[in-house]
Amino acid sequence: MTRMTTLLGTAALALALTTAAQAQDTTTEAPVADAPVAEAAPAPTADPAAVVATVDGTEITLGQMMIARAQLPQQYDQFPADVIYQGVLDQIVQQQLLSNSLTDVPARVGWAMANEERSLRAGEVITDLTKAAVTDEAIQAAYDEMVAAAAEEPVKEWNASHLLVETEEEAQAAKDRITAGEDFAEVAKEVSTGPSGPTGGELGWFGPGQMVAEFEQTVEGMEADDVSDPVQTQFGWHIVKLNETRDKPVAALEEVRAEIVGGLQEAVILSKIEELKAAATVTLAEPDAFDPAVLTNLDLLEK
Structure with missing residues (x-):
């Protein structure tokens, strides 16, 4: 529109x-207390x-x-x-x-109407496809596959704490204090410049790809309760403590339902498009036939 x-x-x-709003303001009466709730009227038909x-x-x-x-x-x-x-x-x-009243219909009106009709027709096909493909049974089956895959190839997660300082010397000094028996969290609260410093450097659980490479490589080689040597990243120098590890737990079905539904929808749509494309004759203009930037020159539509 x-x-x-x-x-x-x-x-x-x-x-x-x-x-209507003005009329309602002058005619609406206060509701009667404890009035019985009326049953919903049936939808009108025509x-x-x-x-x-x-x-x-x-x-x-x-x-x-x-x-x-x-x-x-x-x-x-x-x-x-x-x-x-x-x-x-x-x-x-x-x-x-x-x-x-429009006697001279611009060509762009026809092109816009063609786009709108194409979109509506495609949308109808997509609605029918996804309605048939996304059933409770299909969702449960996809979830069962997810659970099986997680059991076959579990993804490791780490729970770690860290402190962040500007120099290697500061990091080593903090490590020496911890090795000497001081509590990691208390040292982090005192010296860390990172946002997790006030909470003792706690990072919670994280998985592969969620931390910078140097940090992830460090925890991969640690055991629970280990404290690392100074580690440099783009943010500064870290001392890392690995609290514990685990296999990533599988989320409950309701937590991943939307993700599963999206995957089922995408799969059935892409499959249908490939099927249609294989049966169709699609001819495209040569790749260099037009300057791609021409799409933004809307003045051409007025000619």
């Missing part, structure tokens, strides 16, 4: 909704193909209004259905009047 179309729709709805208006012979259908209503922001839900209905109808009628 273009900016001007949005502005028109907003203007058409604003007057009706403002009037034929989406029913004509609700004509503009110089062009029919406006109930289905068009339904789609326009579905695209309204959630804030409009506070208004009565009859007010929304009239506002949406006014919006579409005004748009049709302006549309009918």
Whole structure:
């Protein structure tokens, strides 16, 4: 939807909704205490193909209004259905009047409509594909595979603490204090310049790739309760204490459900695209036929 179309729709709805809001302010009564909760009324039905208006012979259908209503922001839900209905109808009628007045249709309008139709049609296919592929059974099966893979090739995680200082000499001095018997956390609180210093240098659990390479290589070669020699990274000099290690636990199904659903959706969509591509004839222009930057030259659309 273009900016001007949005502005028109907003203007058409604003007057009706403002009037309704003012009427509600003067007629709404205080709710009765302990009033029984009314049962939800059944959803009204009608034929989406029913004509609700004509503009110089062009029919406006109930289905068009339904789609326009579905695209309204959630804030409009506070208004009565009859007010929304009239506002949406006014919006579409005004748009049709302006549309009918356009005698010289720019080529860009046709290209935009082609893009919109292509997107809507593709979206319908995607909806059907994902609805069929993403079932409770498929989600559970994908989760079971995840659990099995984690058991077959467990990923190690580390729980470590560190202190960060500017120089190697400062790091070695801190290490000497710890070796002499001082508590690592207390030394870290005193000398560390890193954000974890005030909490004793605690980093919690982390896995491969979550720390800079030098830090990860250090903990990989340590045993629980080991304290490292000074280690230099881009942030400065560290002394690292490895608290414990573990195999990365598998998250509960509900924690990874969204991730699994996304993976199932992506897989079925990509599979369908490859299937369609194999059966289709797709011809592309030569790679150097156009300057890629031409896509930003929107002035060409006005010619």
